Amino acid sequence: MAAQAAAQEPLFAERGARWRISWQRALLLTPSVLILTLFFIAGVFADLLSAYDPEKIVLIERLTPPALQEGGSWAHPLGTDNLGRDILSRVMYGARVSLLVVAICIPSSALIGTLAGLIAGWRLGWWDKILMRLVDIQLALPAILFALLIAVVFGASLRNVILIIIVFTWSSYARLVRADVLSLREQEYVIAAQSSGASDKRILFRHIFPNLLNTIVIMATLEVPQVILIEAALSFLNIGVAPGTPSWGAMISEGRNFMTIAWWPIWMPGIAILLVSLTGNLMGDWLRDVLDPRLRNVR
Numbered sequence: 653m654a655a656q657a658a659a660q661e662p663l664f665a666e667r668g669a670r671w672r673i674s675w676q677r678a679l680l681l682t683p684s685v686l687i688l689t690l691f692f693i694a695g696v697f698a699d700l701l702s703a704y705d706p707e708k709i710v711l712i713e714r715l716t717p718p719a720l721q722e723g724g725s726w727a728h729p730l731g732t733d734n735l736g737r738d739i740l741s742r743v744m745y746g747a748r749v750s751l752l753v754v755a756i757c758i759p760s761s762a763l764i765g766t767l768a769g770l771i772a773g774w775r776l777g778w779w780d781k782i783l784m785r786l787v788d789i790q791l792a793l794p795a796i797l798f799a800l801l802i803a804v805v806f807g808a809s810l811r812n813v814i815l816i817i818i819v820f821t822w823s824s825y826a827r828l829v830r831a832d833v834l835s836l837r838e839q840e841y842v843i844a845a846q847s848s849g850a851s852d853k854r855i856l857f858r859h860i861f862p863n864l865l866n867t868i869v870i871m872a873t874l875e876v877p878q879v880i881l882i883e884a885a886l887s888f889l890n891i892g893v894a895p896g897t898p899s900w901g902a903m904i905s906e907g908r909n910f911m912t913i914a915w916w917p918i919w920m921p922g923i924a925i926l927l928v929s930l931t932g933n934l935m936g937d938w939l940r941d942v943l944d945p946r947l948r949n950v951r
Contacts, residue, residue, distance in 0.1 A: 681938050684931035691928055695747035702741040706898040710736035715914045731916040733907060739920050745898035746921060749810065750928070753883045757817045758872050764818070765825025766868055770856050772826065773833025784830070787823040795820050796889070803891035813892045817882050821875060828871060829864055836860050874936035877929035884925055900925050 694701060713736040717724040724731060730739040772783040799816050806812050836842060837860070845855050886892035887901030895902075900921040907917025 681934065684934045684938075687927050687931045688935065691747045691924070692751065694744040695749075695751040698741075698744040698748050702738075702744050704738040704741045706737060706741045706745040707896055708737060712736065715910065715917075717914075718916050721916075730920045731914075733903070733917045734910050734914075739903075739916060742898040742903055743900070743920055743924050746900040746903060746924065747928075749893060749897065749899050750880050750883060752810070753814060753817065754876055754879050756814050757821065757879050758875055760814075760818050761821040761875070762825050762868055762872050765822040766829050766861075766864070768822070768826040769829025769831075770833060770861070773830040774837060774852065774856055774860075780830075783826065787826055790819065790823045793820075799886055799889075799891050808891055808894055810893050810897070813883055813886055816886065817879055820882070821879065824875070825868065825871060828867060832864055832867060833860060836863055870936065870940045873939050874933070876936070877932035880925065880928055880932070 710732070713728070713732050714734055716728050716732040716736075718731040719726045719729045721731075728738050728740065730743065732738055733742070768783050768787075772780040795816075798819070802812050802816055842855060842859055845859055850858075883892060884899070884901030884904070887899040888905045890902070890905060892901060893899045903921040904918050907914070907921075911918055
């Protein structure tokens with residue numbers, strides 16, 4: 653009995669350690685889920701939740717402080733900007749812009765990059781050389797100069813922001829998928845499928861792609877904060893969304909000229925970007941630990 657109990661002690665200790673790690677992760681993950689849910693609801697239902705038109709100018713109320721600061725009013729809980737527009741309403745509508753960019757750019761980049769990586773890793777030869785050289789060219793392009801060129805030629809618009817982000821994010825999926833395909837093509841089940849006369853299309857989408865799905869999902873999750881930051885950076889430089897459109901980056905750009913007399917036009921959208929980026933990274937790390945079998949028992 654003593655020997656049996658001694659043999660079970662390491663098992664109990666390992667289970668206890670895993671339980672503590674899971675509890676710690678849950679404590680970190682719960683606030684992240686709540687914050688992301690709040691921003692999602694604010695973006696989707698901005699029309700219903702917002703008390704003001706985000707583009708309505710009321711000069712008599714310009715630079716009203718937040719409600720908790722002296723001189724503030726609960727009519728504008730986060731204050732107003734230099735044109736008297738309600739900052740809370742603009743932050744909510746800015747969340748809508750970020751959600752739209754993420755919803756379009758992430759699937760599009762993942763689709764283009766995954767197809768390119770599958771073809772390059774499976775076909776090899778000239779297919780691999782051409783596609784990987786395109787990846788190298790994309791990585792060599794200066795993103796800001798390319799964005800400026802697009803803005804000058806076609807003008808600042810949300811459509812151009814989406815185009816720029818897709819151009820500069822698909823390559824990361826392509827390189828990752830290609831590396832995994834090069835490894836998976838040597839597996840016995842793939843060789844067996846080739847020996848049985850299965851077509852390349854069937855092998856790629858029936859045998860290889862399901863094994864890449866976790867990697868693609870993890871990559872897409874980790875890309876969300878990056879996409880939001882790129883959109884905010886482009887809008888900050890006035891080469892993103894059209895002028896006047898509520899966007900977190902544009903709000904910071906507009907408020908920087910008044911930062912010495914009013915801190916809130918910059919801080920409020922900046923805090924929104926910080927919270928979404930931080931919680932998005934935490935969610936991505938958690939999802940990677942859950943879906944990647946190599947990391948499940950590391951911590």
